[in-house]
Amino acid sequence: MNRFERRKAQTYQxxxxxxxELILAHGYEAVTVQQITDTTDVARGTFYQxxxxxxxxIESVIADEFxxxxxxxxxxxxxxxxxxxxxxxxxxxxxxxxPEGDRxxxxxxxxxxxxxxxxxxxxVPMSLNGAxxxxxxxxxxxxxxxxxxxxxxxxxxxxxxxxxYRCDPPIE
Numbered sequence: 011m012n013r014f015e016r017r018k019a020q021t022y023q024x025x026x027x028x029x030x031e032l033i034l035a036h037g038y039e040a041v042t043v044q045q046i047t048d049t050t051d052v053a054r055g056t057f058y059q060x061x062x063x064x065x066x067x068i069e070s071v072i073a074d075e076f077x078x079x080x081x082x083x084x085x086x087x088x089x090x091x092x093x094x095x096x097x098x099x100x101x102x103x104x105x106x107x108x109p110e111g112d113r114x115x116x117x118x119x120x121x122x123x124x125x126x127x128x129x130x131x132x133x134v135p136m137s138l139n140g141a142x143x144x145x146x147x148x149x150x151x152x153x154x155x156x157x158x159x160x161x162x163x164x165x166x167x168x169x170x171x172x173x174x175y176r177c178d179p180p181i182e
Contacts, residue, residue, distance in 0.1 A: 022060050024050050029067045030104060038064065038107040065112040072101055073121045080124060088179035091171055094125045095163040098151055105155045113155065117148035126174050146173065
């Protein structure tokens with residue numbers, strides 16, 4: 011990685027860290043992109059070079075952590091789903107502060123593809139398959155975050171696994 015790439019990665023990580031800290035301290039709606047960039051000491055345009063909005067910043071935090079867990083590991087679909095909800099559990103207080111519309115966007119098609127393995131559905135284009143996967147996973151995540159007494163990670167992962175794969179996970 012050259013110097014430019016290192017600085018770009020450092021700025022990305024600082025924006026993530028400060029954005030999360032501000033949102034946890036003041037609430038999602040109260041924090042503006044301008045506050046994040048002022049605190050990070052970067053130009054507003056720099057924020058938009060990395061993220062389209064605050065929801066994309068949160069999605070990047072969750073996706074980066076989840077990708078780090080998957081790197082180099084041959085996780086089964088069941089293990090992957092458990093890991094995903096464990097990451098969400100660690101960021102639950104952040105997700106709770108987000109309006110549902112923005113929270114639903116946190117689960118992108120790309121992130122959903124890492125969590126739920128695609129499989130062909132008769133006469134359903136793979137792009138629609140991906141959208142259904144992302145939409146269903148986003149709704150399950152949002153519903154879970156909204157529950158006053160949260161279901162344990164294993165329980166919500168089991169429900170999502172049964173919904174997507176139409177069977178129980180393999181016994182490991």
